[in-house]
Amino acid sequence: MNTKRTDPRVVRTRQLLRKALIELMEERDYDSISVQDIADRATVKRATFYLHFVDKPAFVQKLSDELLEELSAEIIVPFNEEGDTFDFLSGEPHPSFVRLFHHISERFDLYRALLVRNRIPYFADGLLNVIHEFVARGIDYAEPDDRNLSAAREVAVKYVESAFLEVIVWWIRNLMPYSEEEIAGQLMRLSIRGPYQEIPARRRSGPPTTS
Known part of the structure; x- marks a missing residue:
């Protein structure tokens, strides 16, 4: 049984990214939102986004x-x-x-x-x-x-x-x-x-x- 817990920092970063995406999708079309937009709104570096997701x-x-x-x-x-x-x-x-x-x-x-x-x-x-x-x-x-x-x-x-x-x-x-x-x-x-x-x-x- 795998009981390994996700690092709280990872959880927090993903929560910030999710919140940023939701806010941006309230403001404009999904297709116009870039990874940089998401990172900026989440106040993380673009490279941080790519540590978690391919695109x-x-x-x-x-x-x-x-x-x-x-x-x-x-x-x-x-x-x-x-x-x-x-x-x-x-x-x-x-x-x-x-x-x-x-x-x-x-x-x-x-x-x-x-x-x-x-x-x-x-x-x-x-x-x-x-x-x-x-x-x-x-x-x-x-x-x-x-x-x-x-x-x-x-x-x-x-x-x-x-x-x-x-x-x-x-x-x-x-x-x-x-x-x-x-x-x-x-x-x-x-x-x-x-x-x-x-x-x-x-x-x-x-x-x-x-x-």
Whole structure:
């Protein structure tokens, strides 16, 4: 078992670099930000940056991987234990749904930088992959019988995961207008029941008549 701890100076430097990148991405496009810009904002030497990362894409990839690993550990790993006892028709959000938004809320600046201010493809694709597994597991638990789904399972998963991602983007862009529990509950109800309390019965009428 490897118990070697990271040097606190390394941790602090990487924290400074991460903070610098987030601040710069709030101010301008990602593509216009150089390694020198990041180093200057972090008040470290350019050479110090290269002691930790090969280049800017490697830096962002490392940030993304760490963030997505944390998210996966919080919402997917515990899902098996919670799924067996949870009533998916209760109308209440599954604990993993709440943890999803709690995770984002605690790392709001980083998510906004990578997903909203500048939609970094590597991060957005990785996030969608995590959401895909999360949604697929949820649908499998909620309804394991394909005959009770309104669409093919792979279509249903793709539909729900895409909606998840865009709701997350909307929630971040609008500065979290609903609490973590509220947005989690709304998203879960939409995922299971769709946008209607009841299937709407729209009356058909003939073409308007003139008198």
